Amino acid sequence: MRHEQQGQSEQKIVQAAQEGDLDSFAILYNRYHSPMVALGFSMLGDRDMADDAAGEAFAIACRDLSRLKSQEKFAAWLAGICRNVARQMLRATRAGEVVRTGGETTLKQDETEARRGAIRRAVAKLRGPERELIVLRYFDGFSQARISEVLGVSPQAVNSRLVRAKRKIAEYLKNDGFAGDSHETA
Amino acid sequence: MKRPEDNDRLDEALADAIGSDRPTRDFDEWKERYPQAVEMLTSRAKAASQASGRPPMKWSTMMRNRNIRYSAAAAAIIVAAIIGLTPFPGGSLTFAEAVEPILSAQTIAFDLVLGTDEASPAIHEVVAGSRIRRTISNIPGMVMILDLENQKMLALDTVRKTAGYVELGEVGHKTENYIEGVRRMARELKGRSDIEKLDGQEIDGEKVVRFTGGNEREKVVVWVSTKTRLPVRVELQLGQMPVVFKNFEFDVDLPDSDISMEIPEGYTKDAVQFDLSNAAEQDLVDSLRIWAEIVRDGTFPETIGTEQYMKSVAVLGGKIPQLDMPDSEKEQLGFKFGKGMIFLQKFEMGGKWGYAGKGVRLGDGGKVILWYQPEGAKAYRAIYGDLRAADVAEEDLPK
Incomplete structure (x- = not known):
């Protein structure tokens, strides 16, 4: 019920933004900027580029907002724009290889860095949608409800996909030399 | 440091590896970077208020007054009915x-x-x-x-x-x-x-x-x-x-x-390869032959060009299966038809050319059906109804 009320409230915010109210757009920006940065980071592997992608996505949303017919799908619509921007940046630069190599370019790695590198390599191996989910969950601790809005899937689907993604990560870590119990729950 | 293989430790490890405590850019910073986007958004409010003669209503104000949305909607309808204005008069748009x-x-x-x-x-x-x-x-x-x-x-x-x-x-x-x-x-x-x-x-x-x-x-x-x-x-x-x-x-x-150039899974690669590069006069001749012989009834079309080609390609596609020729030749027909038009398109987009094939039967060597001036040349090339090509002076072209 509360989620439904919040959804209706956001629809009004989107509508006001469509009619040119900058304060309303600011609310949407503050609500979704961090998830968009996380989304960009899941594709680009570079924080600065992810910031740029998110900023660009909001600029495009500003321009095209009047064409959004389903106001309740603002978050998922914005996420689509952000993915597109990130893809374009990826095609232009290839910076995504940073996350794919998982920090292997670092010459001296203590155990912490080794673990971080292994985690990032494992995350990079996931399929795109799973990687997005994991990054959204752990980048800034977003709730399942928030992730559900951004990705346009139900909270139940978020939960079950998160479980599967973490199970895969645990298996990749095991194959990478971090042996142990691979049974995971969310 | 413990291995990140159990639930809580995996959560912790993921947050540590992926998490970020670096603040994201705030809205004021974003506005400074994208002033045009801001202008585009706020111009809608300005234009709407100009149309109605009132200052723009802010969302926060609207939400404090439950009835406002009904009267605002009614006002918008009345304004639109009387004046026929849209929210954005074109005046300010460049x-x-x-x-x-x-x-x-x-x-x-x-x-x-x-x-x-x-x-x-x-x-x-x-x-x-x-x-x-x-x-x-x-x-x-x-x-x-x-x-x-x-x-x-x-x-x-x-x-x-x-x-x-x-x-x-x-x-x-x-x-x-x-x-x-x-x-x-x-x-x-x-x-x-x-x-x-x-x-x-x-x-x-x-x-x-x-x-x-x-x-x-x-x-x-x-x-x-x-x-x-x-x-x-x-x-x-x-x-x-x-x-x-x-x-x-x-x-x-x-x-x-x-937009991947990889052949999708489940698709078979065609044995025949096609090359549209270096389209030349002979390709145009082949295209004209296909047009008269197969697409039509032995006469050349009334007009030709990319527009007419687009309309005719489906007709050709429908006739190809019935043709009495090896499959390998059939496969090439569509591309041959198109390659000739690619050659012609060079002149359509900015060259000297003309067409006079309407009503001319394939084989009528006495009539020029198409002519064009090759780049850098003084003379023209003419193609006749029997599809031979020759140089021709400008004064000898059909009027």
């Missing part, structure tokens, strides 16, 4: 603003029609950089992915699940990217003060503003919605060839797989 979405969109989708007849087959394109995904309305099941940077095309038959690569050669740069023609003209005209602007236009019931720029040889007309401030129609005249763009979508979500 040509530069009008074409900005076309120039800045990272992906752009649209329909285009070659020629003046809007009932002609429509080409649907999604363009992302140097990649284009193209489908044609009268060739269902065919998807073409063009890689203009590498001058190659991947042709997919989604019904038969076959795929073939086509070399484009110079065609890839010169004639295939129609939206780039619009972008080039938009960039050239952006700062000019002689762009003609006309308010009070309408397209399919939508209020639009029309901008016209260019010259006799190359002209662009852009219609922009006064409501969304986005282009809804563009007409581009390149030499003798008009091109109409409509149904625009900007920054559409485009998965990499939609």
Whole structure:
């Protein structure tokens, strides 16, 4: 019920933004900027580029907002724009290889860095949608409800996909030399 | 440090490896970086308040007054009924603003029609950089992915699940990217003060503003919605060839797989390869033969050009299965027909050429059906009804 009320409230915010109210757009920006940065980071592997992608996505949303017919799908619509921007940046630069190599370019790695590198390599191996989910969950601790809005899937689907993604990560870590119990729950 | 293989430790490890405590850019910082986007958003409120004669209502104020949305809606309806105003009078919109979405969109989708007849087959394109995904309305099941940077095309038959690569050669740069023609003209005209602007236009019931720029040889007309401030129609005249763009979508979500040059899983690669590069006069001759012999009844068409080719290609496709010839030759017919038109397109877009084949039967060697002036040449080349070609002086061309 509360989620439904919040959804209706956001629809009004989107509508006001469509009619040119900058304060309303600011609310949407503050609500979704961090998830968009996380989304960009899941594709680009570079924080600065992810910031740029998110900023660009909001600029495009500003321009095209009047064409959004389903106001309740603002978050998922914005996420689509952000993915597109990130893809374009990826095609232009290839910076995504940073996350794919998982920090292997670092010459001296203590155990912490080794673990971080292994985690990032494992995350990079996931399929795109799973990687997005994991990054959204752990980048800034977003709730399942928030992730559900951004990705346009139900909270139940978020939960079950998160479980599967973490199970895969645990298996990749095991194959990478971090042996142990691979049974995971969310 | 413990291994990150159990639940809590995996959560912790993921947060540690991926998490970020670096603050994201705040809204004020974003506004400074994107002032045009802000201007675009706030101009809607200004225009709406100008139309109604009242200051713009803020969302926060609206939400404190439950009845406001009903009276605001009623006011909007009355204003629209009496004055017929749209929220954005075209007055403040400039040509530069009008074409900005076309120039800045990272992906752009649209329909285009070659020629003046809007009932002609429509080409649907999604363009992302140097990649284009193209489908044609009268060739269902065919998807073409063009890689203009590498001058190659991947042709997919989604019904038969076959795929073939086509070399484009110079065609890839010169004639295939129609939206780039619009972008080039938009960039050239952006700062000019002689762009003609006309308010009070309408397209399919939508209020639009029309901008016209260019010259006799190359002209662009852009219609922009006064409501969304986005282009809804563009007409581009390149030499003798008009091109109409409509149904625009900007920054559409485009998965990499939609513009990948890899043959999709489950598709068989065609044994025959096609090469559209280096189209020459002989290709035009072959094309004319196919047109007269197979598409038509032994006579040449009334007119020819890219527009007519687009209409005829489906007719040819329907007749090919019934032809008495080896399959390998049948497979080449469509491309032979097209390659000749690629050669002709060079002249359509800005060269000297003419056509007089209407009513002429294939084999009538006494009549010139087509002539053109090769680049840099003084003499013309003429093609006769029996499809021989020869040099001819300008004074000897059909009037």
